[in-house]
Amino acid sequence: MLVLGIESSCDETAAAVVADGEEIRSSVVASQVLTHEKYGGVVPELASREHLRKIQPVVEEACRQAQVTIHDVDAIAVTEGPGLIGSLLVGLVYGKALALSLDKPLVGVNHLEGHIHAVWLENKMARIAGKPVAEAALPAVALVVSGGHTSLFLVEASSHAADHPGRVFTYSQLGRTRDDAAGEAFDKVAKLLALGYPGGPIIDRLAPFGNPLAVDFGHIKMKGNPLDFSFSGLKTAVLYRVRGTELAKEAGERRAWRKTADRPSDDDLRAHCAQATLDLIASFQKAVVQDLVERTLAAADACHVDAIFVSGGVACNSLLRQRFTEATRRQGLQAFFPSPALSTDNAAMIAAAGYYKLLAGERAGVSLTAHASFPLGANRM
Amino acid sequence: MLILAFDTTSEKGGVGIFKNTECLAAVPNQGPANLYSITLFEMVQQALAQARLELREIGLYAVANGPGSFTGIRVGLAAARAWGKAFERPVRGVSVLAALVNKPRLTSDWAFPILDARRGEFFLGCFRRAGSADLRPSGPRLFGPAGHCYEAADTGWVLRPEALRSFLEEQLASGASATCLVRAHDQASQALGERLPPSLGWERIEGTLTDSIASVAQKEEQAGSPRSDSQLDAYYIRRPDAEVNWKD
Numbered sequence: 348m349l350v351l352g353i354e355s356s357c358d359e360t361a362a363a364v365v366a367d368g369e370e371i372r373s374s375v376v377a378s379q380v381l382t383h384e385k386y387g388g389v390v391p392e393l394a395s396r397e398h399l400r401k402i403q404p405v406v407e408e409a410c411r412q413a414q415v416t417i418h419d420v421d422a423i424a425v426t427e428g429p430g431l432i433g434s435l436l437v438g439l440v441y442g443k444a445l446a447l448s449l450d451k452p453l454v455g456v457n458h459l460e461g462h463i464h465a466v467w468l469e470n471k472m473a474r475i476a477g478k479p480v481a482e483a484a485l486p487a488v489a490l491v492v493s494g495g496h497t498s499l500f501l502v503e504a505s506s507h508a509a510d511h512p513g514r515v516f517t518y519s520q521l522g523r524t525r526d527d528a529a530g531e532a533f534d535k536v537a538k539l540l541a542l543g544y545p546g547g548p549i550i551d552r553l554a555p556f557g558n559p560l561a562v563d564f565g566h567i568k569m570k571g572n573p574l575d576f577s578f579s580g581l582k583t584a585v586l587y588r589v590r591g592t593e594l595a596k597e598a599g600e601r602r603a604w605r606k607t608a609d610r611p612s613d614d615d616l617r618a619h620c621a622q623a624t625l626d627l628i629a630s631f632q633k634a635v636v637q638d639l640v641e642r643t644l645a646a647a648d649a650c651h652v653d654a655i656f657v658s659g660g661v662a663c664n665s666l667l668r669q670r671f672t673e674a675t676r677r678q679g680l681q682a683f684f685p686s687p688a689l690s691t692d693n694a695a696m697i698a699a700a701g702y703y704k705l706l707a708g709e710r711a712g713v714s715l716t717a718h719a720s721f722p723l724g725a726n727r728m
Numbered sequence: 729m730l731i732l733a734f735d736t737t738s739e740k741g742g743v744g745i746f747k748n749t750e751c752l753a754a755v756p757n758q759g760p761a762n763l764y765s766i767t768l769f770e771m772v773q774q775a776l777a778q779a780r781l782e783l784r785e786i787g788l789y790a791v792a793n794g795p796g797s798f799t800g801i802r803v804g805l806a807a808a809r810a811w812g813k814a815f816e817r818p819v820r821g822v823s824v825l826a827a828l829v830n831k832p833r834l835t836s837d838w839a840f841p842i843l844d845a846r847r848g849e850f851f852l853g854c855f856r857r858a859g860s861a862d863l864r865p866s867g868p869r870l871f872g873p874a875g876h877c878y879e880a881a882d883t884g885w886v887l888r889p890e891a892l893r894s895f896l897e898e899q900l901a902s903g904a905s906a907t908c909l910v911r912a913h914d915q916a917s918q919a920l921g922e923r924l925p926p927s928l929g930w931e932r933i934e935g936t937l938t939d940s941i942a943s944v945a946q947k948e949e950q951a952g953s954p955r956s957d958s959q960l961d962a963y964y965i966r967r968p969d970a971e972v973n974w975k976d
Contacts (some may be wrong), residue, residue: 385976386974390968393970393971395802396962399805399961400961402809403813407813417813433798433799436802436803438806440765441807444811445810445814448783448784606976713770713773715766
């Protein structure tokens, strides 16, 4: 079954063609980083406008790369939420109009479910290709961590009838951020320090040049559900460390320099950062990563599972990958990450998740619409 | 030619199917403007059923591309592009301002469609009778192909009431005749008329604009006007707040 996936929940317009939920025939992503760069974050109205300009060329390119026409596609899967409502609507309406007009099955996919399926999809592809990788077996605890989301889920699967190739995935939410998403905290700290946008990858590249033990941010304490996250306090702690100090003056100078510098290299940027700034960045990153790893491991322990899936844009962070790999190895667990291209927003993950919903008989109709807030699974904690 | 015309730029939108100028089906929107991602599809289904047609039989998709509700504009354009793609049929974006001017029979030199833009502002279009002397410097002709009674003399504007009034008074002072066009449900725009010179013509446009949208699109298609990307982009007029308020 060829599924066309469409994703437009935030600032990337994406389309992909995936065969049988296990073979990516094409995956096209039009990024809006340049549009939002000067604002230091995603501007919803600008994102929606860009999606409208890009949606058709991106879908056409996905079909072209997959060497199919829209008529060859068997079904269409679209992201229905959560995300920016104006952005979601562009992809969803485009996909719905295509599907209903061509009489193709249509299915709505939760964006977070898509991220979880990115792990599953890539693992499946690697095993089919004969690569020596462990099976991403279920049940698993999944951490979806990006600029818009930081959530923990227990993912389970049950088989359909014996003669049915499909599996039914069920999700239980174990924890979620109560304020900023981890990626959002990275972006805001990078904006405060005038490092550029998107902040996560920049901090990831600069942090190795700083001392992660220079600033002790302590552990983030949570009342109530210990598997919830909170990063706004950490972000504010960085603000207090900067405000009224030499770090603020230096950030101001860096901001002025950045206006004249045309896309500075990492080396140039590092040359414009004092050691104290690099130390602060490294310490901040360590605190975020430590919190993500510890709560995820606690979730795995509480749910008695051996597999941990880590997905979303922040899953590209090299320290996060390193710490997860080390910690899971120590505890006899397995950590699974998608490649960077499938960690960030993409439509292959939507097509893959949609495939299983289609196999399970799910069909959306005229009433399918977008939801800015769209919980995945039931709350377990 | 069978035309599917639709307007999702305000709650007074709707869907119509036309065979040239004959209306085969008309479904006015009954719900709020923020549900077009669902109701547009329902209205199209109803219109197709009324006309006893299938979507694949449509020869031209005519969609209102703004100004109006940003989200509504995008819903209409996204659907129009997908339908055009699905059946390899042409899609024409038509401005609501051009549709307003195309609706009644006017005799004045100038036509000024006005829409409530919210926030105490108004969208204004500026159209002059085709072939008349140029009364204003001409801007880009976004939606005024040959064959129309009126052609666009400039792009649209977002104006505060006082700026709008002084613009219209300036036009009248030049000796030209002018008609303002407002939608019947648009009370904010109609209220403007109470403080404008009585010599200014005033037209209240009733009902949906789908017939006019279909008509403008058909004329453009028959005239072989190029289908530009900008026509299928949204005609927002108003810039995003983030751009307006940005301080470098």
